[in-house]
Amino acid sequence: MSTKESPQLDPIRRGRRRTAALVGGLAAVLAATGLGAVEAPSAGAADPLPYQNPSLPTHQRVADLLGRMTIQEKVGQMTQAERIDVAADASLIATYGLGSVLSGGGSTPTENTPEAWADMVDDFQRAALGTRLGIPLLYGVDAVHGHGNLNGATVFPHNIGLGATRDPDLVRRIAHLTAKETRATGPNWNFSPCVCVARDDRWGRTYESFGETPRLATRLGGAAIDGLQGRPGQLDRPDRVLATAKHYAGDGLTDWDTGEGDYTVDQGIARVSRREFRRLALAPYPAAVRKHHVGSVMPSFSSVDWTEDGLGNPVKMHASTELITDVLKGELGFDGLVISDWRAIHQLPGDYRTQVETSVNAGVDLFMEPTTTNTVGYQQFIETLLDLVADGEVATSRIDDAVSRILTAKFELGLFEKPLTDRRHLDTVGSRAHRAVARQAVAESQVLLTNRRRTLPLQPKRQPVYVAGSNADNIGNQAGGWTLTWQGGSTNVIPGDTILDGIEKASKRAVVHSATASKPIPRQAAGIVVVGETPYAEGFGDVGGPRWAYDPGDNGVPRPAQTMQLSEADTQAVERVCAQARSCTVVVVSGRPLILPRRLRSQVDAIVASWLPGSEGRGVADVLFGQQPFTGRLPVTWPRSLAQEPINVGDRDYDPLFAYGHGLTTRKIRHRR
Ligand code: GLC
Numbered sequence: 001m002s003t004k005e006s007p008q009l010d011p012i013r014r015g016r017r018r019t020a021a022l023v024g025g026l027a028a029v030l031a032a033t034g035l036g037a038v039e040a041p042s043a044g045a046a047d048p049l050p051y052q053n054p055s056l057p058t059h060q061r062v063a064d065l066l067g068r069m070t071i072q073e074k075v076g077q078m079t080q081a082e083r084i085d086v087a088a089d090a091s092l093i094a095t096y097g098l099g100s101v102l103s104g105g106g107s108t109p110t111e112n113t114p115e116a117w118a119d120m121v122d123d124f125q126r127a128a129l130g131t132r133l134g135i136p137l138l139y140g141v142d143a144v145h146g147h148g149n150l151n152g153a154t155v156f157p158h159n160i161g162l163g164a165t166r167d168p169d170l171v172r173r174i175a176h177l178t179a180k181e182t183r184a185t186g187p188n189w190n191f192s193p194c195v196c197v198a199r200d201d202r203w204g205r206t207y208e209s210f211g212e213t214p215r216l217a218t219r220l221g222g223a224a225i226d227g228l229q230g231r232p233g234q235l236d237r238p239d240r241v242l243a244t245a246k247h248y249a250g251d252g253l254t255d256w257d258t259g260e261g262d263y264t265v266d267q268g269i270a271r272v273s274r275r276e277f278r279r280l281a282l283a284p285y286p287a288a289v290r291k292h293h294v295g296s297v298m299p300s301f302s303s304v305d306w307t308e309d310g311l312g313n314p315v316k317m318h319a320s321t322e323l324i325t326d327v328l329k330g331e332l333g334f335d336g337l338v339i340s341d342w343r344a345i346h347q348l349p350g351d352y353r354t355q356v357e358t359s360v361n362a363g364v365d366l367f368m369e370p371t372t373t374n375t376v377g378y379q380q381f382i383e384t385l386l387d388l389v390a391d392g393e394v395a396t397s398r399i400d401d402a403v404s405r406i407l408t409a410k411f412e413l414g415l416f417e418k419p420l421t422d423r424r425h426l427d428t429v430g431s432r433a434h435r436a437v438a439r440q441a442v443a444e445s446q447v448l449l450t451n452r453r454r455t456l457p458l459q460p461k462r463q464p465v466y467v468a469g470s471n472a473d474n475i476g477n478q479a480g481g482w483t484l485t486w487q488g489g490s491t492n493v494i495p496g497d498t499i500l501d502g503i504e505k506a507s508k509r510a511v512v513h514s515a516t517a518s519k520p521i522p523r524q525a526a527g528i529v530v531v532g533e534t535p536y537a538e539g540f541g542d543v544g545g546p547r548w549a550y551d552p553g554d555n556g557v558p559r560p561a562q563t564m565q566l567s568e569a570d571t572q573a574v575e576r577v578c579a580q581a582r583s584c585t586v587v588v589v590s591g592r593p594l595i596l597p598r599r600l601r602s603q604v605d606a607i608v609a610s611w612l613p614g615s616e617g618r619g620v621a622d623v624l625f626g627q628q629p630f631t632g633r634l635p636v637t638w639p640r641s642l643a644q645e646p647i648n649v650g651d652r653d654y655d656p657l658f659a660y661g662h663g664l665t666t667r668k669i670r671h672r673r
Helices: 011-033 058-068 071-077 083-087 091-096 114-129 159-165 168-183 214-229 274-280 284-291 321-331 352-362 378-390 396-412 432-445 475-479 499-506 568-580 618-624
Strands: 079-082 100-103 138-141 244-248 269-272 296-299 303-306 447-451 465-468 511-513 526-532 583-589 606-609
Touching: 058 396, 071 079, 071 378, 071 396, 079 083, 079 091, 079 378, 083 091, 083 100, 083 114, 091 114, 091 378, 114 138, 138 396, 159 168, 159 214, 159 432, 168 214, 168 432, 214 284, 244 284, 244 321, 269 274, 274 303, 284 296, 321 352, 352 378, 352 396, 432 618, 465 499, 465 568, 499 511, 499 526, 499 618, 526 568, 568 583, 583 618, 606 618
Parallel strands: 079 100, 100 138, 244 296, 269 303, 465 511, 465 526, 526 583, 583 606
Antiparallel strands: 447 606
């Protein structure tokens, strides 16, 4: 990677940089004099130790605390377990001195309520506070479209729909409300936003991106970071959380058929030049780091294989010293913490000891090493890293750098002063006000692709409505992955409105609903057929990806295959409604473009890309019936056929069905009462 002059560091950054220098020196002195571990004060001591003194600058508190820590305590801080690992015995947090715990997708307290979440996190926090130095926990979740794990949270449109709004202020507002609902229920760290640039729509994580251009990922990703963290110095507030720019980098650039294991695209290999990688994959990170001060970065499972070096030597991002240490921390000046992805180091070459050594020395600071159902997990990580330090294969300076970054985040989050959940905003979880913002976002995210005979907007009083299609009345499908469970599910039910609910509330005439269009279709009816995908996450959403059952809600039934095509049932419903109703609108609820064959399109009057709207389906009806105008624009190119993938704006011989940025507009209509 070519180097650039280091940026002019702002005060926050200078402070953190000073931490690294001061800490390194002080730790070396203490280690040399054998003064490594200094007793913490007994409870209620008159004079708090420097690290316990909030009036001191963060870098001084970090240096003081680091100087008191044993190597065991330091390595414990670099370790993250999963909720399941410690749910039955929270004392394990103290036994191992864990620095962090996460809830993976669907990993919820038994009673999935806001209070139970806050109680759970506080129980874990109390265990951490009982350790010798009383270092509080970071608790992380994937609140990627609202606090989706929590039943009752406001579930906002997934990022691809927000990309269609082109509205950074709205994205910032949504992220702030997400932070509020998340922090009020305990977690202080959000593994979001994905600033991925999705280049191949066959990728199962396309919907987690804001779109196919670095510009969208940079602008809207930056707005999301600001909404989550607030301005520098606001992280200790009860409506802010630590953000994570992910997945660093090139997660959306991987080639077809290079996926990891059963995946066809996800976690695969990006075969690019350094120049192209910098233009597409790295582009969102300078702003995320320098302008938005993102507190953490998560490397990608994927690999890079430099074309100019001669292909055939893919390097996993979790092993890349060049990209994590030299570029991210060196050239870009990132001084937050680098968190590994879920057991990602187990994909690196070599045995576990080699994997740990490689990734720690590449610059990863905190390791997501759940044991859950596997044999090797957080306990072995700690033992292995202690061995590596004892053998001199990982330098104590690397350990001290990692731990300083982790402690800095904890001080900035105010966890030493207020470790337990501040519940003042608990009653805002899923509130009417939050849902109103989500509904507005849904309306702004809808993209009107075709509108023959000015079919839309519909007049609520003019005609009866006939609603069909698999996704008209399924809130699990319209919410998508990362909702209640990791993969999401068609049977997942959350509070909110389906698209059908919205249509029934917006229309002033009779509404007939028949998913398969088997009921009689009145000739004068306005037909609306809501088609699309079933939920998925990560590589399970890859076209041709695995189909094994996963979540408890799957009941052992294999997951539906993802094809980017309409199902046979939806195709038939479209044909029936369009043949008989007065007008025919198709609404596509999906995490990405779907293939719409010419024969089908020729029968349809209007087509709307609805993406994954989340809990507030009324926002779709708002634009269908003219309460809101259509303003959305495609965040990704809409292909004519699967054979065109990957297809992106700027490609040579670019000939999509609908181009990046396409979107017809309508005007808001005044409804005579
Ligand atoms: C997953 C995802 C990552 C997520 C993490 C924790 O595998 O790749 O985006 O933050 O694990 O759930």
